[in-house]
Amino acid sequence: MPRTADHDQRRRQIADAVCALISDHGLDAVTVARTAAAAGMSVGLVQHYFRTKDDMLLHAFTTVSARIRDRAEGHIRQGTEHRRPIARVMAEVMAEFLPLDEERRAEYRVALAFAGRALDAPALAEVDAETARRLRRDVARAVHNGKECGEVDPDLDPWPAAVRLTAVTEGLAMQVYRDGAGGAEGGGAGGEAAAAHCASVIEAELASVFTGECRQYADAPS
Amino acid sequence: MPRTADHDQRRRQIADAVCALISDHGLDAVTVARTAAAAGMSVGLVQHYFRTKDDMLLHAFTTVSARIRDRAEGHIRQGTEHRRPIARVMAEVMAEFLPLDEERRAEYRVALAFAGRALDAPALAEVDAETARRLRRDVARAVHNGKECGEVDPDLDPWPAAVRLTAVTEGLAMQVYRDGAGGAEGGGAGGEAAAAHCASVIEAELASVFTGECRQYADAPS
DNA sequence: TTGATAACCGTATCAGCGTACGGTAAAAAC
DNA sequence: GTTTTTACCGTACGCTGATACGGTTATCAA
Structure with a gap:
């Protein structure tokens, strides 16, 4: 050879x-x-x-999508291993998707650009849809698990809840990106204010799903 | 001449x-x-x-943005004139943004395509940001008005609420578009099921903001 | 009627793109 | 060393796009 x-x-x-x-x-x-x-x-x-160039773009999109997905799933896996409250883990996962620092902003730009092109490129659209589906599925699972340890009302349907949570995350990401682009940013103070602001919105949203205390597992030591 | x-x-x-x-x-x-x-x-x-071509695209984007904006604002104006419950009006406005029928799907495609290009076209980005700002402002105003007629808790801050409501709307729009594109659609039954599904999510979200009854005005006759 | 001005057309120009293709270098197999 | 296969390069080609530009037609003022 x-x-x-x-x-x-x-x-x-x-x-x-x-x-x-x-x-x-x-x-x-x-x-x-x-x-x-x-x-x-x-x-x-x-x-x-x-x-071809399209092959190249498709592979690039697949790669970034996988990276984002893995990060989210890794977060969840690690959280459940450490027996941390599910609401806390979800808060971190959702924050992971917001373009609050320059690294995520870059990633967000890439994702959005591909999403735009996916409108008339079925192969890209499929990748996009698949990652969205998987994320939603993971969130729904998390909500479902929340029932078993008492964080979630047993009567709550996990699916609409997952739809809501992923929707606010995505929508919030857009707003953060748009607002951060124009003016404030630069130093870091504006960014952190935005982060706190977002956190409170996410917290409010999570509170409407994770209404109970985690009674089965104790929080991890560190 | x-x-x-x-x-x-x-x-x-x-x-x-x-x-x-x-x-x-x-x-x-x-x-x-x-x-x-x-x-x-x-x-x-x-x-x-x-x-130039860029001028042409900018004008096109400005036009569609204005159209969408006007539709939303018209909805709100008409609702307040008829003294309808604010939560009901908001539900309609939010549904207006979801690509549930083919007309809105087309509009959504256009908006998303421009949003993608706006990433490296400041002029387009500004239009995008401006419409988002105005929408959020209108929603915040609506929430604020809700206090006066008893639909909203007087202690609630309208801004985070507006951020949440617009975020779910945008995020939901994305999910609806992605799911509708792939499979179900076609007939109309799938689309209507999705519509009902979305409505319940929106309803849940609105319920967490508009917690009271409208005590000051009666509902419009027709 | 006659300019003058704006609406409107068709094409030439030129740059930038994706892709095809022929060639060179290097490393593994013998 | 020779051969064979693959990694890798540079360029030529065909095409399409935005823009420039000269020409034609219609309308209004004088």
């Missing part, structure tokens, strides 16, 4: 370049040539790993 | 063509040539009314 290279590593490298370009200059600025330059390779090599 | 033409009518005609193209084939499919064809005129005439 001839000369070898780490296929996945290369593809990730390209996907990262795509994301950086989108975040910095928008999806329209993503060309194969620019992507290659940003990834520090030639146009031909990009073609070697992705037959 | 020479040959005259209705300037605003022409510009609206072009904006409509842009929106139709976006809704049918996405923002990337919008070219000056195609827009001209869709509007039934020549490329040169489009240029006569818009110096």
Whole structure:
């Protein structure tokens, strides 16, 4: 066998370049040539790993979606392992989706750009829908689990609750992004005020679902 | 003075063509040539009314944003004139934003496409932010008015409430769009089930803000 | 009637895009 | 070393897009 290279590593490298370009200059600025330059390779090599530009974009979107998903699921898994109150874990997961620092803002820009293009690109739309479905499913599961330990009213239907919680999260993310873009930001004080503000909204929303105390498990020590 | 033409009518005609193209084939499919064809005129005439393509898109976005805004504000105005319970009026306004029928779906596609492009087009972003601000302001006002007639707890801060209500609306719109796109839809039964489902979520959300009965005004006769 | 001005058209121009393709270098197998 | 397969490069090609521009027609003022 001839000369070898780490296929996945290369593809990730390209996907990262795509994301950086989108975040910095928008999806329209993503060309194969620019992507290659940003990834520090030639146009031909990009073609070697992705037959078409659409393949490249799809892989980039799949990658970021997976990253976001994993972060959320990891949060949940760790929370349940440590037997922490579900409402607390959910608060963290929801906050994870808000573009409050520059890193999440970048990620949000990428996600939104792809969401826009997904309107007439079924493959992208499917990825988008799938991640949304999984998130909603996870939240619904969390609410359901909340019943068993007494945080949630046993008569509450988990599905509408999950829909509500994911909806406020997404909607809040949009508002945070729009407001943060225009003016305040810059220093950090404005951002933190916004964070506190959001936290209170999320808290209010969670309080309408997680109405009881966690009676079965004690909070983790640290 | 020479040959005259209705300037605003022409510009609206072009904006409509842009929106139709976006809704049918996405923002990337919008070219000056195609827009001209869709509007039934020549490329040169489009240029006569818009110096650049960006001007054209900006005007189109401004137009649709204004339309959406006016519809919402009209709803509110009419509701307050008829002395209807504020919670009912808000429910209608929020439902107005959900892409439940094909008309709103088309509008939603246009709005989302522009939102995506707004990420690196400050002029578009400003329009987007402005409409969001105004909507939130109107909702906050409605909540505030709710205090005077007894529908809202006097101690409730209208601003976080408005943020919550607009956030769920936006988030719900996204979910409705994504789910409706993939499978069910088609007939209308699925869509109506989704509508009922959404209504219950909105109702739950409104119930957590409008906790009292409207004691000052009677409901309108018809 | 006759300019003058604005509405309107069609096309040329030029840049930037995605992709095809021929070529080179390197590493594994023998 | 030779061969073979793959990683990788640079460029040429075809196409499409936005914009520039010169020309034509219709209307109003004089």
